[in-house]
Amino acid sequence: MSSLITRRHAIALGSGAIGALAAPHILSAAITTNLEIWGPPVGPSAVLAHAVKIGALTNVAPDAEVRVKVWRNPDELRAGLTSKNIALSVVPVQAAVNLYNKGFPIQLVNIMTKGLLYVISTNPEINSLQALKGQSLVVPFKGDTPDIILDRLLENEGILQSTDVKNVGTPIEAVQMLVSGRIEAALLPEPAISAAIMAGKQKGLSITRVIDIQEEWGKLNGSDPIIPQAGLAVTGSFVETHGDIIPALHDGLVQAADATLADPMAAAQAAAPAMKLPVPVIADSIKHSHLGAWKASELRGPVETMLTAMGEVDIKKIAGKLPDDGFYYF
Template sequence: MIDRRHLMLSGIAALAVRHALAASPAMTLWGPPAAPSVLLAQAVAAGSIQGQSLDFRVWRSPDEMRAGIAGGTMQAVVVPTYVAANFYNRGAGLRLLNVLTEGLLYVVGTPDAEGVVGLAGRRVAVPFANDMPDLVLRRLLAKAALTPGRDIHLDYVGSPPEAVQLLLAGRVDAALLSEPAASAAILRGGMAGKELVRAVDCRRAWQVATGAASMPQAGLAVMPALADRLGGEGLEALQGALEAALARVKADPAAAGGAAATALELPAPVVGRAIASSNLVALRASAAREALTGFFAALAEDDPRIIGGGQPDAGFYAL
């Protein structure tokens, strides 16, 4: 029989648990300086998950992102999907919760250089050497039989804003940009009297070059400590929050752009306009497994080390 003392102790324990949850630091969702962060901003604005408050921050470079994962300071982070596979295969325990975009890379340039083959003889600014934008572009160039250094010149820069500056200054013919940087470049070009277009839609070019139906470019990955703390129910709640965020973003892109503009350091109208060309989704990783496997195989065709040596096993897919 349960006596009053046991009831009192149980009540004290329950209060202690609730107090600990309320007092625990916010769960930070880290995102890139790109459109998937619009979804994170929406999810955070909507409230908590399992009584846990949420925070949203932007990592500014792949080096910062990798350091955050390696050091354990980024427990929930949007990354290029191949980066998640690489960390998982190397024993870091990073698992992919979902896919948040099926392709938001564009080569922005003048109207006379449309299509991958139209880049022949051009100088293209490329942010982040040997990372997702560069890897995708190099695969597309290889499929088009264009060799960097011979048929096309790639100028590597440290950030998308640097690539935009080179393009607007006329020092390069085109720039490889993700959204919303692509939309920002086109808008700024128009204001300066320079017509710029999305000369290459990398998602469509990828589909043509590889025969793939989609391009699962980036998604939210979680570290073991956070996954264990949330448990299956918590991971489901996090996925549900992002699915709801996607619905709100699609219903009102202008408002969504405003909510994420400060973090992305771009005007709200630019961010809102970019949503239509960002191919945002909230697909469970397991549902996208076939597409992810094909994407990884194509990216790592010449160097399996890109994905950590081989295809990740079933444990990689958190949901």
């Protein structure tokens, strides 16, 4: 396997409490120690790291050191949130909804990617959903967002039963199978895709993004090509103690997202230590991750479209219902 791809690069994703979140945001105590912002080992964390590097968050907590930390899998994230070791983090939207609907005090501040899913292959002729019919396709994280989205798309095309879809535990396993020629295609998120492409080059293979899943999702729903997979979420305890900094934090991330898109290499250099990925991989992935920072309520429509699809597969995925207004910080 390429030196660019190693195991450590694998990617993972009560009513009283909810009512408290809906209360007006109160001026809070200044942060004088450290401000930790967590994120996944994917594109939005590059925005977080670049925000620190360019000083976009300086005014958010002027007396504190802002640190970016990366969780490695959804289990680590959930454990950190429930134990209060993680108070501020970019999270999969579905994971935040599940916690919120179960009574855990958490709110979605913004969306930081409009989708980073693609089908990749060594065969350029597999360039449409119909072309997947009869092919072997690997998808990581069974039952999570990529798997559910793919099932809905293949079902709509009438080829779900005639496509050999296999599930694996992590993107790294899918990349290994594709590079070794054991499968025809893989549905993956960035930056695993950029890593796979670079690994393929080292083996003399041309791996390309053959299907843009965001585009296909937009066609299915008659909407813009948006899959709002992840965004910044904040716990109730953080809102109570430091809620007044959240608007400034969001504004800083808007600035950092623009700077990240303008100079992916600089953002990648800032993010590499935390994400534990090679700088060229992160830089390439930024170009294909539809990064930004949009207030959560601005993308509520696409969020609910995605969640509805998940609920139709298994209502437990969203803890029984769409989230109410209190889920959206603003």
